[in-house]
Amino acid sequence: MESPANPFSTPAANLYGSTSGGAVEPVAASTIAQLAGTKPWIRFMSVILWLVCGLLGFFSVMYALAALSGAFDMADNPVFKNNPAFKNNPAFANNPFFMTNMMRNMMLGLSMYLGVFALLTLYPAVKLWNYANSIARLMASRSITDLDAALTDQRRYWKFNGIMTIIGICMVAIGIIGFFAWIVTAVQSGMKVPR
Amino acid sequence: MESPANPYSTPAANLYGSTSGGAGEVVAASTIALLSATKPWVRFLSVLMWIGVAFMLLAALGMGVVSMMGIAKQVKPGPLGGMEFLVLAVIYGVMSFIYIYPAIKLWKYANRIGSLGATRSVADLDSALNEQRSFWKFIGVMTIIMLSLYVVAIIGFVAVGAGAAMKSGAFSH
Numbered sequence: 001m002e003s004p005a006n007p008f009s010t011p012a013a014n015l016y017g018s019t020s021g022g023a024v025e026p027v028a029a030s031t032i033a034q035l036a037g038t039k040p041w042i043r044f045m046s047v048i049l050w051l052v053c054g055l056l057g058f059f060s061v062m063y064a065l066a067a068l069s070g071a072f073d074m075a076d077n078p079v080f081k082n083n084p085a086f087k088n089n090p091a092f093a094n095n096p097f098f099m100t101n102m103m104r105n106m107m108l109g110l111s112m113y114l115g116v117f118a119l120l121t122l123y124p125a126v127k128l129w130n131y132a133n134s135i136a137r138l139m140a141s142r143s144i145t146d147l148d149a150a151l152t153d154q155r156r157y158w159k160f161n162g163i164m165t166i167i168g169i170c171m172v173a174i175g176i177i178g179f180f181a182w183i184v185t186a187v188q189s190g191m192k193v194p195r
Numbered sequence: 196m197e198s199p200a201n202p203y204s205t206p207a208a209n210l211y212g213s214t215s216g217g218a219g220e221v222v223a224a225s226t227i228a229l230l231s232a233t234k235p236w237v238r239f240l241s242v243l244m245w246i247g248v249a250f251m252l253l254a255a256l257g258m259g260v261v262s263m264m265g266i267a268k269q270v271k272p273g274p275l276g277g278m279e280f281l282v283l284a285v286i287y288g289v290m291s292f293i294y295i296y297p298a299i300k301l302w303k304y305a306n307r308i309g310s311l312g313a314t315r316s317v318a319d320l321d322s323a324l325n326e327q328r329s330f331w332k333f334i335g336v337m338t339i340i341m342l343s344l345y346v347v348a349i350i351g352f353v354a355v356g357a358g359a360a361m362k363s364g365a366f367s368h
Binding site for chain 2 (some may be wrong): 008010028031034035040041044045048050144147148149152159164165
């Protein structure tokens with residue numbers, strides 16, 4: 001929202017330097033100074049998030065490749081095939097899923113888990129990166145448009161963090177309820193509680 | 196820093212409502228709207244941090260009491276001579292104090308946004324952004340400290356491992 005230009009006002013020098021356009025309102029120098037002081041820390045945290053995202057993505061791909069390479073298929077692996085502890089144990093021998101796929105599936109699951117976390121780290125990393133970029137543009141242009149763009153990026157960052165926190169709390173609550181439900185069901189079905 | 200007032204300028208109506216002072220600059224409505232939309236999320240995360248601080252203090256207090264009563268010593272003497280609970284209490288206490296600062300900063304950030312919505316003054320916008328700057332600075336500094344500690348810990352583990360291996364004669368031919 002811009003204030004209407006007054007053709008009868010006295011001439012005034014633009015103390016904050018040139019703006020990107022003639023009709024653009026300049027943002028106060030003090031506001032720009034505050035955001036300029038925030039920028040290096042935002043950029044730093046964004047880089048850290050990018051690194052975390054990259055590491056998570058790297059390990060996700062490595063686990064997926066290891067699982068798909070067949071090195072962890074246990075059916076033909078002599079370590080398990082010739083081991084009497086597994087061979088003669090009906091819990092393992094009669095369970096082809098365990099013998100053939102358990103390790104591979106566990107590694108694929110871990111790969112997906114890390115991949116999801118890599119994607120969840122990507123969004124805040126992008127938002128913080130954009131926030132730092134918008135602050136840099138604001139420092140050059142001093143326009144309200146760039147200030148609003150910067151504040152939009154930080155709003156999205158906080159919103160994402162808030163939503164992820166709510167989802168995390170819900171998942172923990174479901175986990176706790178599920179755990180107790182499992183205990184109660186196990187006790188009711190005749191499992192003895194060790195004393 | 197405000198622009199110098201010009202006593203010779205023509206009078207102008209304040210189109211954006213009252214400000215906290217006659218000389219207070221007015222912040223654009225779009226900027227206030229964006230920060231107002233940020234406020235509930237910042238407040239929510241601040242409240243969660245306060246709850247986390249309270250839980251950590253409770254845990255520290257509980258472990259401190261257990262340590263003082265000497266229950267840990269009676270149950271099983273550990274490698275720290277029954278001081279494990281006291282060490283954990285100190286760690287939790289320090290952690291809770293570390294979390295208090297960002298919780299305060301986020302709380303104040305939300306408060307300043309609330310004030311900005313009422314006054315629309317640049318001074319309130321600046322104080323809100325100042326709280327945000329302090330928050331990010333603290334988080335950045337803590338991250339640097341944590342990364343440094345990780346590096347020191349890794350070097351320490353490698354040094355201790357290498358030292359133990361050399362003592363046991365692993366490298367001797």
